[in-house]
Amino acid sequence: MSAKKKYPKDATTPITELRNELTIDIDVGTATDIARTLRQCDAQIFLGWKDFPSVLDENTIEAMDKVAEKAKEILRDSSGDKAIVISGCGTSGRLAYFLAHKFSQLAEAQQISACYDYLIAGGDIALFTSQEAPEDDWKRGEEDLIHLSRSKKQVLFIGITCGLSAPYVAGQLDHCMRHRDTFIPVLLGFNPVHQARKNPIEQWDKSFFDVANALEDYGKGIILNPVVGPEAITGSSRMKGGSATKILLESILLKAHASISQPRSVLNRLTEILLMYENMYRRTYLSCSSIACAIELAAKSLKSNGHVFYIGWGLKGFMGLLDASECVPTFSANFDDVRGFIEEGYSTLNNREGELMLTESKKLCISLEDFQSNFLPELTLHDTVVFILPDNKVVQEVTQLIHLIKEKGTQLIGIIFQKESELSNLFKSCIHVEGNHSSGCINEEGPSTPILLTDFLNQCLQEISIKWILNAISTGAHVLKGKVIRGLMIDVKVSNNKLFHRAISIVSTFARVDQKCALHAVLKAIYRRDSIDDVLNLQISEHVARGTVMDQVVPVAVLIATDKFSIASAMEVLRTSTVSHILKSLGLVE
Numbered sequence: 027m028s029a030k031k032k033y034p035k036d037a038t039t040p041i042t043e044l045r046n047e048l049t050i051d052i053d054v055g056t057a058t059d060i061a062r063t064l065r066q067c068d069a070q071i072f073l074g075w076k077d078f079p080s081v082l083d084e085n086t087i088e089a090m091d092k093v094a095e096k097a098k099e100i101l102r103d104s105s106g107d108k109a110i111v112i113s114g115c116g117t118s119g120r121l122a123y124f125l126a127h128k129f130s131q132l133a134e135a136q137q138i139s140a141c142y143d144y145l146i147a148g149g150d151i152a153l154f155t156s157q158e159a160p161e162d163d164w165k166r167g168e169e170d171l172i173h174l175s176r177s178k179k180q181v182l183f184i185g186i187t188c189g190l191s192a193p194y195v196a197g198q199l200d201h202c203m204r205h206r207d208t209f210i211p212v213l214l215g216f217n218p219v220h221q222a223r224k225n226p227i228e229q230w231d232k233s234f235f236d237v238a239n240a241l242e243d244y245g246k247g248i249i250l251n252p253v254v255g256p257e258a259i260t261g262s263s264r265m266k267g268g269s270a271t272k273i274l275l276e277s278i279l280l281k282a283h284a285s286i287s288q289p290r291s292v293l294n295r296l297t298e299i300l301l302m303y304e305n306m307y308r309r310t311y312l313s314c315s316s317i318a319c320a321i322e323l324a325a326k327s328l329k330s331n332g333h334v335f336y337i338g339w340g341l342k343g344f345m346g347l348l349d350a351s352e353c354v355p356t357f358s359a360n361f362d363d364v365r366g367f368i369e370e371g372y373s374t375l376n377n378r379e380g381e382l383m384l385t386e387s388k389k390l391c392i393s394l395e396d397f398q399s400n401f402l403p404e405l406t407l408h409d410t411v412v413f414i415l416p417d418n419k420v421v422q423e424v425t426q427l428i429h430l431i432k433e434k435g436t437q438l439i440g441i442i443f444q445k446e447s448e449l450s451n452l453f454k455s456c457i458h459v460e461g462n463h464s465s466g467c468i469n470e471e472g473p474s475t476p477i478l479l480t481d482f483l484n485q486c487l488q489e490i491s492i493k494w495i496l497n498a499i500s501t502g503a504h505v506l507k508g509k510v511i512r513g514l515m516i517d518v519k520v521s522n523n524k525l526f527h528r529a530i531s532i533v534s535t536f537a538r539v540d541q542k543c544a545l546h547a548v549l550k551a552i553y554r555r556d557s558i559d560d561v562l563n564l565q566i567s568e569h570v571a572r573g574t575v576m577d578q579v580v581p582v583a584v585l586i587a588t589d590k591f592s593i594a595s596a597m598e599v600l601r602t603s604t605v606s607h608i609l610k611s612l613g614l615v616e
C-alpha cells in the first residue's frame with residue numbers, strides 16, 4: 027500500500043487558494059454528483075483537512091473560548107463606551123454586518139446594553155453588490171475603524187479574512203495593535219499564519235503576513251484560524267470560509283450572551299453548539315436529491331438567459347442576498363442573473379446607510395415589494411424563483427404569490443423547515459430540512475427559562491442550512507453552465523489584487539505556462555492588445571481598475587497563453603465557442 031502523501035507544513039500556496047482534490051471533476055458530473063461532492067467538501071469544516079486543526083478541534087475551541095470571554099466582558103458593561111466591532115470584505119464583510127445586526131437585536135431582547143457594529147470594505151453598497159477593489163485599501167480600513175470607534179474606550183475588534191489576505195483588515199489590525207489600551211484584536215481566517223499573504227500592499231511598508239506575525243507575538247490579540255480545506259471552487263471563500271465564519275462567530279457570541287443570562291444553559295458549551303451545526307450540516311445534505319433538482323432547474327434558467335431569484339421573509343432572507351451578490355465576481359455573472367429579495371427590504375435589514383442607489387437615478391431594489399412590482403410582471407418560463415419559506419404566519423400571502431408566479435410558467439423551488447407544510451405541494455422542487463427544532467437545542471433549564479436564546483440558535487441553524495443550499499444551487503448552476511473547469515473559476519472577474527493573482531494562476535494552469543507568461547497573457551487580455559511593454563511597470567491597482575470593467579479577461583488570456591491565438595482571434599473564437607470546448611479540442615483539458 028502506498029503511504030498517504032503528507033502535505034508539507036511549510037507549503038507556501040495558501041490552503042484557501044489550493045484546488046480541492048474532491049472537486050477536481052466537479053464540472054464533468056451531473057447535478058446529483060455536484061450536490062454530493064459539495065456535501066463531502068463541506069464535511070471538511072467539521073472533520074478537518076489533512077492534519078490541521080478543524081473547527082471541531084480542541085485548539086480551536088480553546089481560542090474560541092478566549093474570544094467569548096472577551097465578548098462577555100464587553101457585554102457585561104453597561105457604560106456604553108465599549109463595543110464589539112466585526113469587519114471584513116466581500117462575503118466576510120456581509121457576514122460582519124449580519125452578525126452585528128442579529129446580535130444587537132438579541133442583546134436588546136435580553137436587555138443587555140451591548141454595542142455591536144460592523145465595517146465592510148466599500149460601505150453598505152458592498153452588502154448587496156460586488157465591490158472588490160476597496161478590499162485592497164489598508165488606509166481606508168484604518169480610517170473606517172477610527173471613525174467607528176471614536177467614542178469608545180474599549181473595542182473587541184474581530185477582523186475576518188478567510189485567506190488571511192485582505193489589506194483593508196490588515197490596516198485595522200495594525201491600528202488595533204498600535205492602540206493597545208483601546209483595542210483587543212481578533213483575526214479570523216482559515217490558513218496557518220505562515221501562509222498569510224506576503225505580497226506587498228500598495229502604499230504601505232507592511233504585508234498581511236507582517237501584520238499577522240506581529241499579532242501572533244502581540245500578546246493581547248487572538249488568532250482564530252482553523253483549516254477547513256480548499257474551497258470546492260478554488261478560492262471561492264464565500265463557500266466554506268463564509269459558512270465557517272458564521273458558525274464560529276455565532277457559537278462564540280451565543281456563548282457570551284448565554285453566560286450572562288443563562289449560565290447553566292447548554293449554550294455555555296461551545297462543543298455542544300458546534301455539534302448542533304454539524305448535525306444541521308448532515309440534515310441539510312440529507313436532501314441531496316432535491317438540492318440536485320434545484321441545481322438543474324437553476325442551471326436551465328441560466329443557460330437560457332433566464333434568472334434565478336431568491337425570495338425570503340425575515341432576516342434569514344439575507345442569505346439570498348448574500349449568495350446572489352457573489353455570483354458576479356466568481357462567475358462573471360450579470361448582476362440580474364441571480365438576485366435576492368427580502369420582505370420589507372431595507373427596513374428588515376436596518377443597515378447603516380439605509381436605502382441604497384445602484385446608479386444616480388436607480389434605486390438598488392432588494393425588497394419583496396420591489397420584486398412584486400418590477401420583476402414579477404417580467405417573469406418567464408426561463409426563470410426560477412427560490413422561496414426561502416417563513417413560518418406559517420404568512421401562508422396566505424405566500425400562497426398568493428406562488429400562484430401569481432406559477433401563472434408565468436416560472437420554475438418554483440421551496441426551502442422548508444417545518445415538518446409538515448401545506449405549501450410543499452405547490453413547488454416543482456421542495457427542499458425539506460427537518461428536525462433542527464429538536465436537534466439537541468433544548469431548553470434544559472425548564473419552563474421558567476426564557477427560550478430566547480434557543481430560538482435564536484434555531485434561527486442560526488436554519489440560516490446556515492439555507493446558506494449551504496443556496497451556495498449549492500448557484501455554484502452548481504454555474505458549473506453546469508460551464509463557468510468552472512476542473513474546480514477553477516474560468517471567468518473570474520479581475521477586480522482586486524487577490525483576483526489578479528488568482529487569474530494569473532488559472533491561466534498558468536490551463537495553458538501550462540509559467541507565471542511570467544501567464545502574467546503577460548492576463549495583461550494582454552486586460553488591455554486588449556498584443557503589445558503590453560508600456561504597462562508592465564504599472565501598479566497592480568491600475569491593471570485591476572481596467573480589468574474590473576472588461577469581460578472575459580481570463581478566457582481570453584488562457585487562449586493567448588497557449589500561443590495559438592492573438593487577442594483578435596481569441597475574442598473571435600470565444601464568440602461562438604466556450605473556453606472549455608476550445609481547451610478540450612487543444613488537448614489541454616481532458
Ligand code: S6P
Pocket residue numbers: 114115116117118161186187188189190191192261262263264265267352355356
Ligand atoms: C469569495 C468572495 C470575495 C471574498 C472577499 C474577502 O468567494 O468572492 O468577495 O469574500 O474577497 O475575502 P477574505 O479572504 O478577505 O475573506
